[in-house]
Amino acid sequence: MEGKAVKAILFDLDNTLIETSRAGEVALQKTGELLKSKLSLDDDTIRRICEKFKLKLLHESSDRLPGTSKDDLRVCHWEESIAETIGSCSISDLASQCYYLWKNSRLENLCLTPEVCDLLMQLRSRYKLLLLTNGEAQTQREKVEAVNCEEFFDAVVIAGDHAEQKPFPSIFQLCFNKLEVEAWDCVMVGDSLDTDVQGGFNAGVRATVWIHRAEGSVLDGPVKPDYTIPTVLDLPRILAQLQNCTCE
Numbered sequence: 001m002e003g004k005a006v007k008a009i010l011f012d013l014d015n016t017l018i019e020t021s022r023a024g025e026v027a028l029q030k031t032g033e034l035l036k037s038k039l040s041l042d043d044d045t046i047r048r049i050c051e052k053f054k055l056k057l058l059h060e061s062s063d064r065l066p067g068t069s070k071d072d073l074r075v076c077h078w079e080e081s082i083a084e085t086i087g088s089c090s091i092s093d094l095a096s097q098c099y100y101l102w103k104n105s106r107l108e109n110l111c112l113t114p115e116v117c118d119l120l121m122q123l124r125s126r127y128k129l130l131l132l133t134n135g136e137a138q139t140q141r142e143k144v145e146a147v148n149c150e151e152f153f154d155a156v157v158i159a160g161d162h163a164e165q166k167p168f169p170s171i172f173q174l175c176f177n178k179l180e181v182e183a184w185d186c187v188m189v190g191d192s193l194d195t196d197v198q199g200g201f202n203a204g205v206r207a208t209v210w211i212h213r214a215e216g217s218v219l220d221g222p223v224k225p226d227y228t229i230p231t232v233l234d235l236p237r238i239l240a241q242l243q244n245c246t247c248e
Helices: 020-039 043-058 070-086 094-108 114-124 137-147 169-179 193-203 232-247
Strands: 008-011 128-133 155-158 186-190 207-211 227-229
Touching: 008 169, 008 232, 020 043, 020 094, 043 070, 070 094, 094 137, 114 128, 114 232, 128 137, 128 169, 137 155, 155 169, 169 186, 169 193, 186 193, 186 232, 193 207, 207 232, 227 232
Parallel strands: 008 128, 008 186, 128 155, 186 207, 207 227
Antiparallel strands: none
């Protein structure tokens, strides 16, 4: 088994292939400008409203009241963030304006760079490629459509469409089945230790590659990737190392 060549690569989406965090910050800045123009707030108050919204996103539950959408929930996040910071607001639809400006601005700022597109095209000539992204299905599908990335992959799996997401082995097994490969044929690439790296380990993939931009940081947790690189553009170097191991 040690001598088997890598046949497939599983990629995470957010902050692996696309800069979701950066796009979110740009969107928040635009939304802050809207709040400033509508309510004449100072910069510190706007910052506190935006920070509250970010926290609500971070701790967002997948459970929603029947009949409410993800959009409805996130409009409520803005409504609550504004009310918790300044009290009542005289503009009845301001929360909705904030949310849709934030959402649309974030999507507009998501893209696959030309360098990432070139990388994926090169890799697809040698490997099967699959995109595996966690998150609420509607939100992730909108991102996939916004960056027009399906053409680069043999399959796209939005984990929110399924019973379990990364790091559970079942979602990885679904991916292996789609590609008609075994776990040991695959490399998992992503920016999350808890979902991508731990998930790859749980599923028994050949290697896990962690995208981590902070130089000099020390891993002191229980999850240890096989390889760490600052950008997905460095992946060919790791694949070459794996190829050399196969040939030895």
